[in-house]
Amino acid sequence: QDLSLPNGTPVDTSSPASSSSLLNRLQLDDDLDVETRDLFVTVDDPKKHVCTMETYITYRVTTKTTRAEFDLPEYSVRRRYQDFDWLRNKLEESQPTHLIPPLPEKFVVKGVVDRFSEEFVETRRKALDKFLKRITDHPVLSFNEHFNVFLTAKDLNAYKKQGMALLSKMGESVKYVTGGYKLRSRPLEFAAIGDYLDTFSLKLGTIDRIAQRIIKEQLEYLVELREYGPIYSTWGGLEVELSEPLEGVSACIGNCCTALEELSEDMTEDFLPVLREYILYAESMKNVLKKRDQVQAEYEAKLEAVALKREDRPKVPTDVEKCQDRVECFNADLKADMERWQNNKRQDFRQLLMGMADKNIQYYEKVCVT
């Protein structure tokens, strides 16, 4: 049956082509070059706090901005991981149609990883910094009220407690009822995104495993090398004329050991965490896709209900219209985000793999010089 809304626009049950118009609108906001950027956020200066109940780390979050939404041009606040986690949840709640960047893993197995070791804190700091920077770069998320408060409030806990009572002025928070609506078929382009994300996470997982294996093998190689070097020294002790060259070899091998150690450390601290971050990202994106499916399913179900009950047409269409709006918004946001994400990802990986290559090059150069 051909359906049409009261305003005359034909109803399209497949992926809305009209989303392209929305995309165009959003693309104008995409030109966030460095020159036009008006918000800068940094995470640094980790500090340990020891209280009677617990010990934890806070990070300094510094903001510099010219935006009207901020009262002051500069802010400096202290936040702990809990706060970042809260922010992310709030963003997911209030902007469910958007892809929210991932946080570094919340739980660490005590005893296996030292939560207060320099390396761990530094790795986490970098990840938190990235998290905030990604939000900053997002044309919609960066204007989110919760984000604003996170960056500026002296006492975040007070705000958190008010949380439920405060309604955002920018738009209503969309609540999603998981009303058991089942989507008949995912539109092609989103299905493609879903497939891509699946394969993507898979491949990243494999790379993670390979990198870990390499590090393991390198460490075992290091163990043997550490035994190998001193033997030349011992031999040098036996000889007269040859003692110098033999000592030389021994020293060289020692240097190789150091260089190799550095390489393994760098890989562990810089390369692996980023891989894991992207896997988390992909996971959260898949969840967003599922939510989108939900919305579309609700829309389609309501549409069907309308199609069956011709008399109730004047009332339901507004509901259906709202649904359609939602779906279109969702799709548009998602697509825009995906494009942005792809771009960023490309750059990130470019940097990452180049960095990996660089590290290896440095390793070999160090060994050469020796």
Next chain:
Amino acid sequence: MEDCLAKKMEITVSEAEKRTGRNAMNIQETYTAYLIETRAVESQSEGQCAPVESLWRRYSEFELLRNYLLVTYPHIVVPPLPEKRADFVWHKLSADNMDPDFVERRRIGLENFLLRVASHPVLCQDKIFYAFLTQESGWKEMVNETGFQLKADSRLKALNATFRVKNPDKRFTELKHYSDELQSVISHLLRVRARVADRLYGVYKVHGNYGRVFSEWSAIEKEMGDGLQSAGHHMDVYAASIDDILEEEEHYADQLKEYLFYAEALRAVCRKHELMQYDLETAAQDLTSKKQQCEELATGTVRTFSLKGMTSKLFGQETPEQREAKIKVLEEQIQEGEEQLKSKNLEGRDFVKSAWADIERFKEQKNHDLKEALISYAVMQISMCKKGIQVWTNAKECFSKM
């Protein structure tokens, strides 16, 4: 050195061939035969090359030659043969004697052995050695006719015997100690090196997995695809490069092994000296006691406790005729003993002189060879690193184009 054989003759072990035949117990066996080619070096500039002569020998014949040399020239540090069985292998390397890589390395080792002997000022003049190079048939018989086998057996026994020398020559004791330490340190080195090679192999090969995964990943990417794909290719190259690198390193290991075995030969010379010294001391002691006995019989005084003295006291003295006879025998023995002692002393001094000369020669050769070996090892490592830099630079370029 001007007269040594190596200058007059080109020697190569050019080929190795698998053969089957029947051994001494008439059992079918497979073995490898090596082709030895020799050619006289002409000093004429006519451009006329002497013809190449060749014959086939197997490893056991090389062993026979070496054993002959060991027995015949105990004061010389005799060059060692390449190992009989593959030792100090890391997991990828085959321990099989028939493996082509092993055979090839052995061929090089055997050629090296012949060249070492041919450039030794004393050994190169040996007729049996010359015949080994030039006379295919009848060589074995020729060796056995020298009767060296008897000496070989007693030599082996002596090498393993334990005895204490009263006045050891300090230089030889120190040298023996050195050779023991050298053997120990080189075998330790070779063992660990094999483990290092094993681990390094693992590191390189795992990188090959990157190649595969990058390729798979590139299939789902648009702009990143090409960069990933070509980077993956470089990872494959990296993983494959380790095979050649480690093969080259085997050559270094072989050079070390040669000196490991050389250390054994050095030890043998020291032992030989010990043996001679002990022999000398025993003979001297024997002579002294005989002289004493003679004196006692002549003067009738018993200086030292002896069972004979006791029994003669208990059972009565001997007749003067008996005593005379005994004294005569002893005097003959004493004379013999003194001559023997003189010649042994001479032998000993000659041995020390010629052995020490060869030891000095060996020390110089060792220092020179090992220095070169270490340098070439360092060069190998540098080249390996340069290759690494190359590969990762290429990969980096691919990544930058993503």
